[in-house]
Amino acid sequence: MTDNAEAGAVRAALDVVPGIPCEGEAPVFEEPWQAQAFAMALALHQRGVFTWTDWATLLGEEIRNARAEGDPDDGSTYYRHWLATLERVVALKGIASSDTLGRYVHAWDHAADRTPHGQAIELRPEDFP
Amino acid sequence: MQLRVRALETVLTEKGYVDPAALDRIIEAYETRIGPHIGARVVARAWADPTFKKALLADASQAIETLGLEQKVGDHLIAVENTASTHNMIVCTLCSCYPWDVLGLPPAWYKSTPYRARTVKEPRTVLADFGVTLPADKTIRVWDSTAETRFIVLPMRPEGTEGWSEERLASLVTRDSMIGTGLAKTASEVAA
Numbered sequence: 001m002t003d004n005a006e007a008g009a010v011r012a013a014l015d016v017v018p019g020i021p022c023e024g025e026a027p028v029f030e031e032p033w034q035a036q037a038f039a040m041a042l043a044l045h046q047r048g049v050f051t052w053t054d055w056a057t058l059l060g061e062e063i064r065n066a067r068a069e070g071d072p073d074d075g076s077t078y079y080r081h082w083l084a085t086l087e088r089v090v091a092l093k094g095i096a097s098s099d100t101l102g103r104y105v106h107a108w109d110h111a112a113d114r115t116p117h118g119q120a121i122e123l124r125p126e127d128f129p
Numbered sequence: 130m131q132l133r134v135r136a137l138e139t140v141l142t143e144k145g146y147v148d149p150a151a152l153d154r155i156i157e158a159y160e161t162r163i164g165p166h167i168g169a170r171v172v173a174r175a176w177a178d179p180t181f182k183k184a185l186l187a188d189a190s191q192a193i194e195t196l197g198l199e200q201k202v203g204d205h206l207i208a209v210e211n212t213a214s215t216h217n218m219i220v221c222t223l224c225s226c227y228p229w230d231v232l233g234l235p236p237a238w239y240k241s242t243p244y245r246a247r248t249v250k251e252p253r254t255v256l257a258d259f260g261v262t263l264p265a266d267k268t269i270r271v272w273d274s275t276a277e278t279r280f281i282v283l284p285m286r287p288e289g290t291e292g293w294s295e296e297r298l299a300s301l302v303t304r305d306s307m308i309g310t311g312l313a314k315t316a317s318e319v320a321a
Contacts, residue, residue: 031130031229032227032229032235033130033131035156036134038155038156039153039155039156040137040141040147040152042155043146043151043152043155044146047146047147080130083130083134087133090140090141095140095144096141096144100140101133101136101140102136104135104139104140105132105133105136107136108132108136115222119222120246121222121245123139
């Protein structure tokens with residue numbers, strides 16, 4: 001994908017999805033995981049997994065539900081909702097259930113725990129519950 | 130959050146929905162409010178001001194706070210100083226631990242398995258891959274970051290930069306020089 005194609009893909013998202021924190025016309029992130037979550041949504045969209053209109057609807061539901069439970073309405077938790085939406089879309093589209101995602105979270109946590117300091121962490125079959 | 134993001138990325142990669150290299154390209158294309166320019170300011174101040182340097186090496190998080198930067202720097206940041214006898218490098222075995230509040234998003238290679246695995250075992254070879262050759266008698270120390278403790282390298286001040294303003298000094302400081310996979314630029318590499 002060329003830089004131009006990327007820029008176009010991002011603009012398409014910004015046009016439809018409300019609330020993406022931006023500086024000028026570019027999204028900005030407070031922490032690396034937010035950029036990763038953003039990039040994954042962009043990649044899934046490019047694969048045709050969802051449209052940005054669908055995404056905006058699901059993300060909007062996520063944010064409304066969170067606010068109903070007392071989430072601050074100040075944008076600080078935007079990417080938490082983005083990530084939750086991503087997990088939901090992946091389950092809705094039959095790519096991976098929330099159980100599967102949970103198993104991978106557990107496996108990474110386990111792999112991190114068993115790996116001695118100073119060695120690269122890799123997933124092994126025994127890491128899965 | 131990081132574990133959940135990592136789990137998603139693993140599942141989507143295994144199923145062929147995303148390509149980690151393509152994700153990295155997207156990530157690198159975006160600026161963050163936070164970038165290596167923050168670390169460069171810190172290094173330049175340390176070069177210019179011995180009192181600040183002492184404070185930085187004693188408690189980096191606290192020292193950086195006194196600079197009054199917009200960006201809040203997290204606790205437990207440790208600055209390690211390159212000297213004539215010692216070169217420092219940083220790595221993280223879990224890949225996401227990086228002093229992002231002073232350096233921005235980590236470069237893709239920092240997160241790669243070869244860098245993570247090889248830096249601990251053969252730092253000199255890794256440095257050579259980055260085009261850095263150090264004298265054989267120079268000690269190389271590798272600092273393994275964790276979620277609690279992160280490191281930033283204070284590179285050596287290049288020769289011939291006496292009397293430079295902090296702003297000009299900061300232009301010598303590259304991201305890689307603060308990770309330890311590079312050195313600061315030489316005076317002649319920076320336009321006057």
